[in-house]
Amino acid sequence: MNGARTLPFAIFRHVVLAAGAVVMIAPFIWLLSLAVKPADEIFTTDIRLLPIRWDAERNFTEAFSKVPLHRYLLNGVIVTAAIFFLQVLVALPAAYALAKLRFGLSRPLFALVLLGLLIPGHVPAIPHYIMLSSAGLLNSYAALVLPSIISVFGIFWIRQFFRTVPDDLIHAARLDGLSEFSIVWRIMLPAAIPALTAFGILSVVFHWNEYFWPLLVVTSPDMATPALGTVYLRNTEAGTDYGPLMAGTAIITAPLVIAFLLAQRRFIEGMTLTGLKG
C-alpha cells in the first residue's frame, strides 16, 4: 500500500473515532464541570468548561451532607463483592463439571445454561421478589445479593475457558490424590484467573450500576446501592441544586472509572481471552 492512500484513510479513521469519543465523553466532562461550578454559573448561556469562581468544596460537602453517600458507596462495595464471591463459588465447580466431567446429564444441563443466557435478567424479578418477601428478607443485603449468585454467563464463560485446560493436567491431579473439589480449587482456579478477572470486571460494573433490582427490594436509604443513591440525592430538596447533585454523581461514578483505568490492560486481556491457550 502506498502512503498517498493510507494517510488520508488514517486521518479519516482518527477523525471518526475522535468524534465518537467526544460524543461519549462529553456528558462526563460536563458533569465534572458542573460539579465544580457555583449555582449562578450553571445556568449562564455561554458555554465554558472551567468556572470563573471555583465552588467544588461547597458542592461536594453539600452532596455528602444531604444523603449518606459514604453509606451508598460502602453498600456498593459489600454487595458487589459478595455477589462476585458467591458467583465464583457457584460457577467454578459448575463450569468444571460441564467442561471436564463425563456424566449422563452433562449435555442437557449445558443446554439449560445456554437457555439461561437467552432469558432477560428482569424476567425472574417478580418470582424472586415473592420468594424473598415470603422469606422475610426484603430490604437486606441478602435481597440484593442472593438473586444474582448464579450467573449463567459466568458458568458459560469459565466453562469455555476450562475446555482449553489439558485433560492430562486433571489426570495428573487425580493420580496425585486430589479430590474433584481439590482439583477445582487447587488446579483449575489458578488457571482461570485471567477469565475470572474479565468476568469479575463485568460482574462488578453491572451490579455497581444496577438500578432496577435495588429499586424493587430496597425501602430504606441505609440499604441503598450507589445507583439508587443518586436517585435519592435527586429526590432531596438539593435535587434542583445541580452543583451538589453532579458532585454526588461524580463520586458514585469515580470508583468504577478509577478501577477501569488501573485494570485497563487486564480488562482488554480478558476480553480477548478467546484466542488464548490453556
Added chain:
Amino acid sequence: MSGVSIQRISKSFGQTRVLRDVSLEVGPREFLTLLGPSGCGKSTLLRIIAGLEQADEGSIALGGQQVDGLLPRQRDVAMVFQSYALYPYMTVAENIGLPLLMRRTRAWQRLPLIRRLHPVARAAAGTIATDVRRAAEALQIAPYLERKPSQLSGGQRQRVALARAMVRNPRVFLMDEPLSNLDAKLRVSARAEIADLHRRAGVAFIYVTHDQAEAMTMSDRVGLMMDGEILQVAPPGEIYDEPAALRVAEFIGSPKINTLPGVVRADGGVAVPGGVLEGGSGLAAGTEVVAGIRPEHWILGMSGASGSLGALSGTVRHLENLGSDLFLYAESQGGGPLLTVRAAPETVRQVSPGTAVALKPRPGRVLLFDRSGQRLRARP
C-alpha cells in the same frame, strides 16, 4: 505375585473399538514397553490401568489386588505424561510435593493459616520438603526448586515430571511417551536415566512409546500393539528375531524387513519372483507364503551370474552410506519393490547404481508367514 495383571480388557469410544480383548502380565520388577504406532490404543490402556478411564470389559489387578472399582488415587500408581502435565502455577517444589501433601495431611491441615501454625501440619511440611529435595537431587533439579515450570527447559520439565512420579514410591510406574518431546540427543541420555530410575525403584514399569529404539534399549520385554491388540510380548531380541506375525516383523527393524510373496516347493525351497530361497522345509508343497528377510540378513555377491538355488540377482538402484552402515536398494530381476540390503561400508568401493549383484539370505534367516500374516514355523 504379579506386578500388573491385565485380563481381557476391551474398550470402545462410541462405535470405535480402541482395545480388543487385551491381556498382559507384568512382573513385579519388570520393565515392560508397549510399542505401537500412534492411535493403536496405548495411552487408553495406560489410562485404564491408572483408573482414569473405565474399561468396558475385563479386569486389572495391581500387586495381586483387584483394583477395578478403585479411584485413581487409591491405586497407588504414578504416571508420567507425554506433555509432562506439570501444574503451571506451582513451583517445582510444590509440583513434586503435591502428591505427598495430599497423602500425608488431612484437608483441614491444608487450610491457609493452619498450614503454617498447626504442629502436625508443620511437621508434615518438614518431611515433605526433605523428600522433595531428595527426589530433586536424584534427578539433578535441586537448583530449580523455586522456579515455575515455564522457566525450565524441556529436559528439566521432564525430570520434574519424573521426580513427581517417584517421590511417593508408587507400586507401579506408568510412562506415556515421556521422551517424545525431547530433542534426539537428550532422548538418548534420558533413556539411561529412566532405566536407572527403574533399577532403583524396583517396581513394575509400563512404558509406552512408538519409538522402537526406546523399546529395544530399555525393556525387559516389549509388547507390540496394533489396532487395539497386543500381537506379541517378548524380550527385545526375540521379538526382533522371532516375530510372531508379519505386522510385528514389519514394524520392528529399520529399515523395514524385505517381503517377497512365494510358494513352497516339494524340495523345501520357496519360489519367489526371480529365484528360490531356502527355508520352507517341513511345510506342505504348494503352500502360499510371504518370505521376510531383514536387510542385514542378505549375503551380497558381486557376480551378476546367478540363477543357482537360493539366490536372487538384481541391479543396484540407489545407495545410502551412513558411515557405520551402507544400505543398498536393489531391483530384483523378478520385479517387485526394491530390496533393501545392509552391507559393510567398505563395499561402497565395489558398487554404484547400475552394478549387478547376487543376493542370498543367510542360512536360517528367512522368516515365513502365511498369507494372513501369521508366522509359519518351518524349522526342520
